[in-house]
Amino acid sequence: MRPRRSPRTSRMSRRRREPSSDQPPEETSDPESAVRAILLRRLSSAPRTRNELREDLRRRGADPDASERVLDRFEEVGLVDDVAFTRLWVESRHRSKALARPALRRELQQRGVDANIIERALEDINDEGEFHRALSFAEGKARLRAGEELPAAVNRLARQLARKGYPSSVCFSVARNVLATKFEQRQDDIVDEMFTGDVVDDLAAHQESM
Missing domain, CATH: 1.10.10 (Arc Repressor Mutant, subunit A)
Incomplete structure (x- = not known):
């Protein structure tokens, strides 16, 4: 008499036998069905671009021609947009x-x-809107660390803005304005100290990399 397997062991065994959704599609006489199934699974979690879906199908070994045909149909009905x-x-x-x-x-x-x-x-974002968004972000980040001088805080905040993609002129203008206002110091008092060569070079290099 064979020993009975516990429910937990049975579940683990079934999981091992079930194919992973990350594995390439099985060979089928209808490659478009396999492509369609993959796309529907991917789109059920979040919208994706056509190129992202195409690359996902390629990694899974889907038929390239079938992939393009199904992607075309998905675009026609608005599932890929x-x-x-x-x-x-x-x-x-x-x-x-x-x-x-x-x-x-x-x-x-x-x-x-x-x-x-x-x-x-x-085009939905103009210069004015971008400036105000930078200002709002900077206001939420404006603070002095322990022992930090105001010019150093301006440079640090300007770097944070640069990492968000803002041009260096906006980074310094916004950072200086927000911190000077928050800590009640005239902007002119910190201008001479803040434009150090290494900070300007860092921001310029970051802008070029984008």
Whole structure:
């Protein structure tokens, strides 16, 4: 008489036998069905660009021709929409992460979005709106660390803004304005001390890398 297996052992055994969704699709007489199943699983968790989905299918070993046909159909019915994705991405990341246009452009390029689609979406952000978003971000970050002089705090805050993609002129202007206002010090009193060569060089190098 064979010993009975515990429910836990049975569940573990079933999990080992179940194929992972990250594995390449099984060979099938209908490759489009396999592609469709992968895409629906991926899109059920979050919207994705066409290029992201194409690369995911390629990594899983899906048939390239079937992949393009199914992606075309998904675009026709609106399940894949790079224009809508890009506009939502720009709006969300600009609002929640305070990212400036250069940083947003870089993120979308990394996701394979067409350059024309990116630029049209970025038109929703103008210079004034970007400046006010930088100001709002800086106001939330403005503080002095223990033993830190105000010019050093301005330089540190300017670097934080630069990492968000703002140009160096905006970084220094916003950082100086916010910190001088918060700590009730005239901006002229800190201007001469803050423009150190290494800080300016660091910001310039960061802007070039974007």
